[in-house]
Amino acid sequence: MIERHLMRLRARDDIGAAEEAAIRGAVSVIRPASPGTVLVRAGEEVDVSILLLSGVIARQKDLLDGRRQITELHVAGDFTDLHGFTLKRLDHDVVALSACSIALFPHRRIQEITEQHPHLGRVYWFLTNLDAAIHREWEVSLGRRTALERMAHLFCELQVRLKLVGLADDGGYALPLTQGAVAECLGLTTVHVNRTLKQLKDDGVAELRRGRLAIFDLASLRRVAGFDPAYLYLEKRNR
Amino acid sequence: MIERHLMRLRARDDIGAAEEAAIRGAVSVIRPASPGTVLVRAGEEVDVSILLLSGVIARQKDLLDGRRQITELHVAGDFTDLHGFTLKRLDHDVVALSACSIALFPHRRIQEITEQHPHLGRVYWFLTNLDAAIHREWEVSLGRRTALERMAHLFCELQVRLKLVGLADDGGYALPLTQGAVAECLGLTTVHVNRTLKQLKDDGVAELRRGRLAIFDLASLRRVAGFDPAYLYLEKRNR
DNA sequence: CGTGCCCTTGAGTACAATCAACGTTCGTGG
DNA sequence: CCACGAACGTTGATTGTACTCAAGGGCACG
Numbered sequence: 001m002i003e004r005h006l007m008r009l010r011a012r013d014d015i016g017a018a019e020e021a022a023i024r025g026a027v028s029v030i031r032p033a034s035p036g037t038v039l040v041r042a043g044e045e046v047d048v049s050i051l052l053l054s055g056v057i058a059r060q061k062d063l064l065d066g067r068r069q070i071t072e073l074h075v076a077g078d079f080t081d082l083h084g085f086t087l088k089r090l091d092h093d094v095v096a097l098s099a100c101s102i103a104l105f106p107h108r109r110i111q112e113i114t115e116q117h118p119h120l121g122r123v124y125w126f127l128t129n130l131d132a133a134i135h136r137e138w139e140v141s142l143g144r145r146t147a148l149e150r151m152a153h154l155f156c157e158l159q160v161r162l163k164l165v166g167l168a169d170d171g172g173y174a175l176p177l178t179q180g181a182v183a184e185c186l187g188l189t190t191v192h193v194n195r196t197l198k199q200l201k202d203d204g205v206a207e208l209r210r211g212r213l214a215i216f217d218l219a220s221l222r223r224v225a226g227f228d229p230a231y232l233y234l235e236k237r238n239r
Numbered sequence: 240m241i242e243r244h245l246m247r248l249r250a251r252d253d254i255g256a257a258e259e260a261a262i263r264g265a266v267s268v269i270r271p272a273s274p275g276t277v278l279v280r281a282g283e284e285v286d287v288s289i290l291l292l293s294g295v296i297a298r299q300k301d302l303l304d305g306r307r308q309i310t311e312l313h314v315a316g317d318f319t320d321l322h323g324f325t326l327k328r329l330d331h332d333v334v335a336l337s338a339c340s341i342a343l344f345p346h347r348r349i350q351e352i353t354e355q356h357p358h359l360g361r362v363y364w365f366l367t368n369l370d371a372a373i374h375r376e377w378e379v380s381l382g383r384r385t386a387l388e389r390m391a392h393l394f395c396e397l398q399v400r401l402k403l404v405g406l407a408d409d410g411g412y413a414l415p416l417t418q419g420a421v422a423e424c425l426g427l428t429t430v431h432v433n434r435t436l437k438q439l440k441d442d443g444v445a446e447l448r449r450g451r452l453a454i455f456d457l458a459s460l461r462r463v464a465g466f467d468p469a470y471l472y473l474e475k476r477n478r
Numbered sequence: 479c480g481t482g483c484c485c486t487t488g489a490g491t492a493c494a495a496t497c498a499a500c501g502t503t504c505g506t507g508g
Numbered sequence: 509c510c511a512c513g514a515a516c517g518t519t520g521a522t523t524g525t526a527c528t529c530a531a532g533g534g535c536a537c538g
Binding site (some may be wrong): 018042043059061062064067068069071083085086087088091102111114115118121122125126128129130131132133135136137138139140142143144145186187226230231233237 | 276281282298299302303306307308310311322323324326327330331350353354360361364365366368369370371372375376377378379381382383384425426443465469470472476
């Protein structure tokens with residue numbers, strides 16, 4: 001249930017039995033969400049955070065004239081809005097991009113955890129800082145990478161993050177996104193995403209079809225992207 | 240000395256005398272930094288965080304071929320790398336863009352603070368989440384805003400952040416950046432920044448000259464930017 | 479008073495956007 | 509089971525914003 005979340009934590013930190021119990025005890029409601037559901041609206045006060053069990057969820061920001069940017073994608077095991085614990089309201093929407101299963105984590109319990117399990121509190125602080133590191137890498141993509149590089153970089157990032165929770169291998173992974181959603185991640189138009197996907201496919205690198213990314217050649221994909229996973233902080237940390 | 244930092248904290252939260260004492264007691268060395276100094280190198284292990292007392296500091300990421308993106312600007316009162324406390328090493332450089340004065344804040348003291356002053360711990364967690372919110376807004380700029388909108392938006396953001404610590408008013412503020420540095424913030428080239436600045440000036444909105452941004456018409460600047468300061472979380476929070 | 483950095487402007491180019499049309503897939507109801 | 513509609517995907521033609529390349533000007537500092 002929250003196994004993928006624990007996998008994600010344990011990839012980087014030792015989590016003791018008492019800490020695991022605290023986490024398990026904090027999770028309340030579990031429920032499904034269908035594609036397109038807005039789970040949290042920007043500006044709205046929040047007193048729970050959402051733990052994503054399966055599916056893909058986006059953080060997205062809209063401009064008044066309809067332009068839209070997705071600022072981060074979330075996969076199974078991620079908190080989609082742990083930062084809401086300190087921010088109290090979000091500056092962005094949280095939207096299900098595919099069929100999802102989510103669990104709710106009341107902020108009251110997060111506060112208890114930070115006070116009773118300081119190490120676990122730091123682990124959760126780390127998770128929000130990891131989201132910020134991902135934002136920074138996306139800023140680099142949006143500001144300095146070409147369309148092809150951006151796309152390849154996104155696919156590399158998701159490959160690593162999904163592999164960490166057992167949902168990807170070197171040959172690909174489930175990626176239930178429309179080309180429009182990919183465009184909103186990459187700061188491009190749907191049309192240009194379509195052409196860029198075609199180029200990746202024609203070059204024998206990867207192909208996105210029917211909700212699955214097939215990676216023909218992971219080394220090529222990483223080369224095209226100029227991918228360095230350091231920003232994902234994959235190494236194990238000490239207490 | 241760390242007055243601007245306290246101003247920044249108190250703009251959003253009540254900070255008690257014991258908390259203030261804990262902060263003051265944690266700050267060790269104070270030293271200057273000249274323009275261009277790299278204060279922290281990406282990948283390097285860190286055990287202190289930097290509190291900026293005056294000047295402008297950038298977080299910047301470089302690609303192998305020399306392309307560079309600044310992911311956030313810091314002004315007096317900001318921590319430039321509080322996230323280093325949980326990340327242990329940074330995914331970006333920290334670079335002085337102007338003459339600066341900085342104070343060092345050992346991570347050991349941050350850990351003590353979070354354990355002895357849980358509320359203050361949450362305030363510092365909040366600060367790192369605020370940086371993430373700024374990153375998200377920059378993603379929107381880089382992905383979806385035009386050059387003119389991006390530039391106006393950056394100038395609006397800095398106006399608000401500097402006003403909070405008493406370093407800006409509606410007529411402008413000191414902004415000791417080269418056009419090249421502005422370009423690295425906005426994902427543009429120096430040449431295009433020069434032309435976009437000229438447009439802002441010719442339109443009677445604002446002018447950047449000799450290290451100072453003169454704002455002719457703040458309302459116009461905000462209109463051009465489509466600026467909404469909600470992402471800066473300016474409202475006072477309760478414990 | 480020269481040297482280097484930064485700023486400015488012009489001319490030509492390219493990457494991605496826009497506009498437009500058509501094709502495909504999938505879910506739904508008849 | 510098939511017909512239909514809507515959403516998603518594909519392709520072509522054209523336009524435009526921002527990049528590149530290039531050269532000259534201003535200013536500060538030694």
